[in-house]
Each structure stands twice: as structure tokens, then as C-alpha cells.
Amino acid sequence: MKIGIAGGGAFGAALGVALALDGNDIQLWARDPAAVLEMQTTRSNPKLAGVTLPEKIAISAKLEPLFSCDTILLAIPAQTLPTFLTAHADRLNGKNLVACCKGIDLERMTGPASTIRDLVPGAMPAMLTGPSFAADIARGLPTALTLACADDELGAMLQTALSTTNLRVYRTTDTVGAELGGALKNVMAIASGIAIGAKLGESARAALITRGFPEMQRLALALGAQPDTLSGLSGFGDLVLTCTSDQSRNYRYGLALGAGADFDQNTTVEGAATARAVRRLAEELDIDMPICTVVADLTENKTDVATALNTLLSRPLKEE
Structure with missing residues (x-):
């Protein structure tokens, strides 16, 4: 399965590593061309010391490859997520958008999944949250997360897609509870x-x-x-x-x-x-x-x- 990840920081890269090692093709987008070049040439992320980025992770500063994916993980800070969603709402319509950030938008007073729902009405919003550190995920240490999606059928599909040998994903339809807990x-x-x-x-x-x-x-x-x-x-x-x-x-x-x-x-x-x-x-x-x-x-x-x-x-x- 091809999965897009928006955000080349520690958590986005760590999720990419875990999913790529499980056989998925990953399209990682980062906004900083210099950071992208470094990751492409060294196959490493400076925020994940000692971790090699698998070859199944394609890295780009261009958005077109990201938008070619049906499922996109949004590893973008909660306070900048609305800007990204608003700028690219047309291209994100119809996508499965999984928020991987935790917070409450100061302007709208909404959590990440609710922000997706409001700003990209044509997308299918979900949220991946729970007790996890990027370094642990990237190193393959056992981690359990919650996948919150109001559509339980879609949630079950995403649960399967995002679970790996060491990354166990449990699901709920309570997106509000998951947003606020995180x-x-x-x-x-x-x-x-x-x-x-x-x-x-x-x-x-x-x-x-x-x-x-x-x-x-x-x-x-x-x-x-x-x-x-x-x-x-x-x-x-x-x-x-x-x-x-x-x-x-x-x-x-x-x-x-x-x-x-x-x-x-x-x-x-x-x-x-x-x-x-x-x-x-x-x-x-x-x-x-x-x-x-x-x-x-x-x-x-x-x-x-x-x-x-x-x-x-x-x-x-x-x-x-």
C-alpha cells in the first residue's frame, strides 16, 4: 500500500520507517528543500539519531507525489495544520486524512480531526494518537496507538493499514475523546x-x-x-x-x-x-x-x- 506522510519531522519520519519496514511504499513530504536533500543523500533524519530511512520511503519537497496517495498522514503541528488544509483543500478532497498531531486550534477551538472535517469537508478525517515517542517507533520498539475515526468501516481499514509487527493500532469512533486526550x-x-x-x-x-x-x-x-x-x-x-x-x-x-x-x-x-x-x-x-x-x-x-x-x-x- 502507498501511504503519504506530510511532515518530515521526527514523528512523521518515524511512522514512515515503521510502515516502510512492514512493506509499504511511503511518500514523505517535507517543506524544507535542504532537509529533503539531506534525507535523500544520507538516508537519515537529524531528529532520529542512528535510524536509517528505508529505500521504500520516497522523500520530496514537492506536493504532487504526496497528493497522489489516497491515505495521507498529517504529521504537522496542530497550530499550523489549518493553514496547510486551507491552502490545499481542493487537492485533499476525497482523501483519507489521518491527523498525527495533538492540540486544540486556538482560532477554531477544535481538535485535529474536527479541523480536517471543517476545512476539507470532502475528506475522510481520522486521528492517530496515543502514548508514543518518535524514537521508539523508529527503532521498532513495541508501541500501541489509538486510531479514531467516526466511520467505523474506514477506521477498520486504516487500523489494518497502519498496524505493523511492533506498532499495534486500536480503534475507536470517539474522535472527540481521542482529540482531547492527546x-x-x-x-x-x-x-x-x-x-x-x-x-x-x-x-x-x-x-x-x-x-x-x-x-x-x-x-x-x-x-x-x-x-x-x-x-x-x-x-x-x-x-x-x-x-x-x-x-x-x-x-x-x-x-x-x-x-x-x-x-x-x-x-x-x-x-x-x-x-x-x-x-x-x-x-x-x-x-x-x-x-x-x-x-x-x-x-x-x-x-x-x-x-x-x-x-x-x-x-x-x-x-x-
């Missing part, structure tokens, strides 16, 4: 990083993860998610992974915030924008989301770590 866990990862960066200890991080999960559930249920989805791979599974590993960019960003250290501004941190979107949604829906609100304020320099922690620790005591 987006909200990034906010909690920032909070967890802040706790460790500020030297509050492992117990504080455990408390944040435990209290953060109900926040995720409250918003997801209010927006129509199924209760069980957040307890699965795309919610709780991804939450545990990103809140406990420095492979997570959101967690590392939180570490820097907590320690008062600099952070590479060129690194995509989806949780920062998501926190601001969640704060707005929480206000509109009158939902109590203190951790997400504090993280949003910290990312905009509206508060400092000491004040933010005092805000959380001074909340009223109540039954769990």
Missing part, C-alpha cells in the same frame, strides 16, 4: 515538568497527574467525549508517558519553566497553546480546571512559578 495530556506534562523543575519532588508530580486526569475528563465529557476513551491509550496512557519522561518536549518545557531556565524556542510545544485554548473553553463552559489555567498563565508570563504553586496549594480542602 491535547490535554500535554498541558499536564508541562505541569509535571514544572513540579520537578521547581524541585517539588516526585510526590508533587504524582499529585498533579492524579488531579490533572479528572480535569481532562471534565472538559472531554462536557464536549461530548465517551467516558471510557479518556481511560484508554489516547488519554491515561499518553498522560502517564508524557508526564514521566524527558523525551517529552512538553515535559522538558515544564522543567525549564519550573527551574527558571531557558528553553529552545524552535522546539514545538503543543501544550502551551493548548493550555490557553483550554482556559478559554473552561471559562465559556464554567468548568473548574485549575491546573490548566495555571499552566496557561505561566506560558504567557501572567504569573510566576511561586505564585502559581501557591494558587494551587491554597485551594479549598474537599472530599476526593
Whole structure:
């Protein structure tokens, strides 16, 4: 099967490696011609150290080869996904479009699959999410993901197409739950990083993860998610992974915030924008989301770590 991948970063390239080694022909598109040339000549991606790109991955900076594929994985940051979809809506009509990013669009307040549905009505939207790091996928380490697609027949087809020996894909029709689980866990990862960066200890991080999960559930249920989805791979599974590993960019960003250290501004941190979107949604829906609100304020320099922690620790005591 020929599968297109839009996005030549670590995650897009890692998915390409896994699928190519399973026998699929992969058409990988990256917007930077210099990066494409490097991948073509060295058969490596600088963000995936020690991983060889199989010959079954064709790499191009031109969009025409990508648009020749019926199924396209969109490994593009959530905040830039709308721009890509709008610019190429006509060429993407009729395609199976699988979002591989996690976040909430600040302008539309929608998750990736919903953004596809709204901006390319003629496409079939889906979302691939769950606890995974690009390096693990590229190295062939066992990984389990969720494929969310409202059309269960199409979901079953994509589940088969995207599963490999070491990449197990489970499916759901609850795209809203999968979107929100993947987006909200990034906010909690920032909070967890802040706790460790500020030297509050492992117990504080455990408390944040435990209290953060109900926040995720409250918003997801209010927006129509199924209760069980957040307890699965795309919610709780991804939450545990990103809140406990420095492979997570959101967690590392939180570490820097907590320690008062600099952070590479060129690194995509989806949780920062998501926190601001969640704060707005929480206000509109009158939902109590203190951790997400504090993280949003910290990312905009509206508060400092000491004040933010005092805000959380001074909340009223109540039954769990």
C-alpha cells in the first residue's frame, strides 16, 4: 500500500520507517528543500539519531507525489495544520486524512480531526494518537496507538493499514475523546515538568497527574467525549508517558519553566497553546480546571512559578 506522510519531522519520519519496514511504499513530504536533500543523500533524519530511512520511503519537497496517495498522514503541528488544509483543500478532497498531531486550534477551538472535517469537508478525517515517542517507533520498539475515526468501516481499514509487527493500532469512533486526550495530556506534562523543575519532588508530580486526569475528563465529557476513551491509550496512557519522561518536549518545557531556565524556542510545544485554548473553553463552559489555567498563565508570563504553586496549594480542602 502507498501511504503519504506530510511532515518530515521526527514523528512523521518515524511512522514512515515503521510502515516502510512492514512493506509499504511511503511518500514523505517535507517543506524544507535542504532537509529533503539531506534525507535523500544520507538516508537519515537529524531528529532520529542512528535510524536509517528505508529505500521504500520516497522523500520530496514537492506536493504532487504526496497528493497522489489516497491515505495521507498529517504529521504537522496542530497550530499550523489549518493553514496547510486551507491552502490545499481542493487537492485533499476525497482523501483519507489521518491527523498525527495533538492540540486544540486556538482560532477554531477544535481538535485535529474536527479541523480536517471543517476545512476539507470532502475528506475522510481520522486521528492517530496515543502514548508514543518518535524514537521508539523508529527503532521498532513495541508501541500501541489509538486510531479514531467516526466511520467505523474506514477506521477498520486504516487500523489494518497502519498496524505493523511492533506498532499495534486500536480503534475507536470517539474522535472527540481521542482529540482531547492527546491535547490535554500535554498541558499536564508541562505541569509535571514544572513540579520537578521547581524541585517539588516526585510526590508533587504524582499529585498533579492524579488531579490533572479528572480535569481532562471534565472538559472531554462536557464536549461530548465517551467516558471510557479518556481511560484508554489516547488519554491515561499518553498522560502517564508524557508526564514521566524527558523525551517529552512538553515535559522538558515544564522543567525549564519550573527551574527558571531557558528553553529552545524552535522546539514545538503543543501544550502551551493548548493550555490557553483550554482556559478559554473552561471559562465559556464554567468548568473548574485549575491546573490548566495555571499552566496557561505561566506560558504567557501572567504569573510566576511561586505564585502559581501557591494558587494551587491554597485551594479549598474537599472530599476526593
